[in-house]
Amino acid sequence: MDIIMSLLFCLSPCLDYTTLRRLAVIVTAILSMPDRVTMLGMSRWTDKGGSYRTVQRFFKTNIDWAKLQWFFIRVHLKDAPGIILLTGDEVVTPKSGKQTYGLGRFFSSIYNKPIPGLCHLQLSLTSVEEQKSYPLITQPMKQPEKAKSKKFKGKGKKNKGGRPKGSLNKNRRNVEFTETQNMLLVNIKKALTLIGDTLKLSYFVYDGALGNNSGVQLVRQCNLHLISKLRYDSALFFPYDGPYSGKGSYKKYGDKLDYANIPKRCLKSSTVEDGIRTDVYQMIMRHKKFADLLGVVIILKTNLKTLKTARVVLFSSNLELASDKLIKYYSLRFQIEFNFRDAKQYWGLDDFMNIKEQQVCNAANLAFFMVNLSHILRHRPNFSGMSIIDLKAWFRAGKYVRETLKLLPQIPEGVSIQSISEKVAALGRVNELERVV
Secondary structure (H helix, E strand, C coil): CCCHHHHHHHHCCCHHHHHHHHHHHHHHHHHCCCCCCCCHHHHHHHCCCCCCHHHHHHHHHCHHHHHHHEEEEHHCCCCCCCEEEEEEEEEEEECCCCCCCEEEEEEEEECCEEEEEEEEEEEEEECCCCEEEEEEEEEEEECCCCCCCCCCCCCCCCCCCCCCCCCCCCCCCCCCCCCHHHHHHHHHHHHHHCCCCCCCCCCCCCHHHCCCCCHHHHHHHHHHHHCCCEEECCCCCEECCCCCCCCCCCCCEEEEEHHHCCCHEEEEEEEEEEEEEEEEEEEEEECCCCCCCCCCCCCEECCCCCCCCCEEEEECCCCCCCCHHHEEEEEHCHHHHHHHHHHHHHHCCCCCCCCCHHHHHHHHHHHHHHHHHHHHHCCCHHHHCHHHHHHHHHHHHCCCCHHHCCCCCCCCCCCCCCHHHHHHHHCCCCCCCCCCC
């Protein structure tokens, strides 16, 4: 408990003492629990001052989780070396029933189909040096509205080919965002406001859902550069660098990129490993649906035995970003998936059974807060190198030892609870570790 309170002391500007004390009790219980993380389970594993009613009161409390998460991780990240990335993704949690707030049908990549459940937008801060992601903002998402189907009117008069008379050129930088994109824009600005000048952020990394002109314009409005992915067969064009024809506007589009014959001058590196050759190409390209030039990196893998190929097309709005950094930054986006795994598997994102809006919000954010706490806790010398299972085994052993000693009429002199906890924790530990005590 003392270890947890020392970690949570930095949250005193965000929470009153009562809520902070409740959070410390609940966090200690979650770290000790071997089973599903539910409100009833928390109350069973808490020490004095953690009754079921206390847990209920905590989950009904209105908490600014984004501010709380930032205050907690900034102590660790403000002096972190290297570049910090702002990354984002969506996580779908299967839920049954009909009354849970935010319940809908969302596409799950795990099940590869839409499933009933909850969907949360997650923004995280990812340290390039540490290769770890720290959850910052968790926002529930609504079920997307179904597109209205167009009624078939049958055969009619065919429109004349070509551009309609009187139509004007559209400025592709003025785009209308969808409801999901507007929510993403609001949360990016919220994250930047929270961080202020403490960290210098330059890149926002997202998956292929922002691999379009709207995505680029959305991120550029926040004064960040986007790193994302295009379709593997996107129609890309080299910028035109030939002479002016003498009439009309200047030509913008040069030759179309042929993926089977990418110019050798664009090759940045080529490696062979286990019979697979990996070629990395980088070039500045145009796309007819994008308003700006794109810095494109193509990763082409060739099986030297079968000659089968596969490719990934990454891009950034920053034309000067080197290919190796672009690939590394985009690959680090996957660290947010480990956050989702830990939150579901260990910290109760899959387990909670709350149905009201405030309780659902607190349960989801508490799960991601535990992800941050486990990251920072494992930076301490006593827990260095521990897995999450080992960490939970250590706290559970301490709980067993304290409860056992309470049964004795008198605690023997010279007994160290910490040393006994260390020995008991070894029974449930996965890895045999040498740690500084």
